[in-house]
Amino acid sequence: MNILGIDFEDWFHPELIQKYLQKKNHEPKIFQGIEKIIDLLRKNETNATFFLVGELLEFKPELQDMIIENGHEIAFHTMKHSRIDSYTSPEKFEMEIINFDNLTNGKSKGFRAPSFSLNHNSSWLIDILEKNNYVYDSSVVPAKTKLYGLPNAENKPYRITKECLEKNSDDGKILEFPLLVTKFLGKKIPAGGGFYLRTLPLRIIKNSIKSYQKNNFPAVFYIHSWELTPEFMPKIKMSKQDEFVTYHNLNKAYGKMDELLKEFKFTSFDNFIQNSK
Ligand SMILES: [Zn+2]
Numbered sequence: 001m002n003i004l005g006i007d008f009e010d011w012f013h014p015e016l017i018q019k020y021l022q023k024k025n026h027e028p029k030i031f032q033g034i035e036k037i038i039d040l041l042r043k044n045e046t047n048a049t050f051f052l053v054g055e056l057l058e059f060k061p062e063l064q065d066m067i068i069e070n071g072h073e074i075a076f077h078t079m080k081h082s083r084i085d086s087y088t089s090p091e092k093f094e095m096e097i098i099n100f101d102n103l104t105n106g107k108s109k110g111f112r113a114p115s116f117s118l119n120h121n122s123s124w125l126i127d128i129l130e131k132n133n134y135v136y137d138s139s140v141v142p143a144k145t146k147l148y149g150l151p152n153a154e155n156k157p158y159r160i161t162k163e164c165l166e167k168n169s170d171d172g173k174i175l176e177f178p179l180l181v182t183k184f185l186g187k188k189i190p191a192g193g194g195f196y197l198r199t200l201p202l203r204i205i206k207n208s209i210k211s212y213q214k215n216n217f218p219a220v221f222y223i224h225s226w227e228l229t230p231e232f233m234p235k236i237k238m239s240k241q242d243e244f245v246t247y248h249n250l251n252k253a254y255g256k257m258d259e260l261l262k263e264f265k266f267t268s269f270d271n272f273i274q275n276s277k
Contacts, residue, residue, distance in 0.1 A: 001275065002209060002219040003177060004048040004266035005075070005112060005138060006037065011226055011233050013053055013081035015115045015147075016242045028059050033229030038070050040228065040254070044261035047071050049268040051112040051138075051222075054079035054100040064104060073268040075110035076100050076134075084113045084122035094128045101132065110269050112222075113139035116148035116179075118165065126162045130173045136269055138177040138220060140165065143188040151188060153178055156217035177269060180219045182208035193222035198249035202256055209264055218272060221260070227253035 012018065012026040041048055050067050052074055057063055067074055079096045087093045101108060111129055118125060118139035129137060137160060142153035152166045159172030180192030182204060190196045191208045212219040226233045230250040238246065260266075267275075 001272060002213070002221060002264055002266045003138075003269055003272050004046060004261075005220070005222045005269065006048050006050050006225055006228075007077060007112065007222055008050045008056065008225045009053040009077065009081055010056065013114075014224070014226075014246065015081075015083065016238065016246050017236050018081075020236050020238050020242075028056065029232040029234075030056065030225050030229065031060050031063065033225060033232050034063065034066060037225060037228050038066065038072075040258060040261070041072065042070065044258070046261050046266050047073070047268045047271055048266065049073040049075050049110060049270065051075045051077035051110075052100075053077050053081045053114075054096065054103060057100075057103045061103075064107075068107070073110075073270045074104055074107050075112065075269065076108045077112050078114055081114045083115055083117040084125055085117060085119070087122075090124045090128055093125065094132070097128060097132050097134075106133075109133075109135040111137050111139065113137075116141050119148075119150065120165065123162045123165055126160055126165075126174055134174060135273065136175040136177060138179065138222075138269065140176055140178040141181065141190050141192070142166075142178050143181045143190050145190060149190075155181060155212070156215070175273065177218070177220045180205075180208055180212065180221055182211075192220055194224060194227065195245055195248070197221075197223065197256055198227070198253050202259060205256075205260070206263065209260070213264075219264070221266065223253065223257055228257065230254075 010028045010030040141149045144151040158168035160176035161169045161172040182191040209219040
């Protein structure tokens with residue numbers, strides 16, 4: 001069994017877009033796309049974890065029921081999609097987690113750092129998750145990219161601690177679920193979704209999922225809500241490189257995800273953890 005997380009965020013949340021936006025308040029559009037995302041999961045009989053940007057629940061509280069009533073899980077993706085190293089103190093982050101847990105009645109057991117920004121400067125995050133009774137994290141990409149990555153991290157799930165982000169520690173309380181990676185032209189690269197889903201040939205992604213399955217551990221996959229609903233994604237003027245990362249093959253993501261969901265079995269993090277007990 002593999003694991004699917006949907007990073008549920010609006011068009012103005014991605015880090016590469018945020019830096020081009022002048023004002024702070026934007027009209028949310030993603031609510032128009034939630035039915036389409038839930039339908040995609042329903043027709044493929046898949047449950048998923050929705051890593052929610054918390055402020056979307058403040059705009060539209062019904063979102064929570066729509067996700068839960070359809071058998072999916074809610075997890076935390078910060079309140080405003082902030083990089084972890086942008087918090088001026090661990091307490092500021094903890095206030096957000098407490099706020100989110102109030103909004104969701106403590107349903108969230110998992111976390112994903114925006115832009116996979118968990119690294120050695122922000123490892124205090126693990127202690128805050130523990131303290132607030134979180135069970136798992138999925139913020140580690142075991143490959144080096146321009147924007148993120150912990151290339152020496154394990155590929156299979158492990159117990160993570162503040163002192164050791166990349167290897168299993170038996171006394172760790174938080175389960176880390178690293179994102180799917182693969183070898184491509186002799187280099188370790190991400191293959192677990194997003195830009196890499198849009199850009200890599202599907203055959204390469206399928207082979208990497210198969211090799212994880214053969215080794216008996218889950219391929220952890222992610223997709224952004226806005227990649228599944230490009231019709232609600234405005235085109236922002238940005239540098240050529242940022243534009244490529246944000247918009248390249250955007251209209252192919254839905255079809256590729258659909259094909260993967262038809263060929264492989266995915267479930268939510270919580271279901272996966274419950275089933276492996
Ligand atoms: Zn995100």
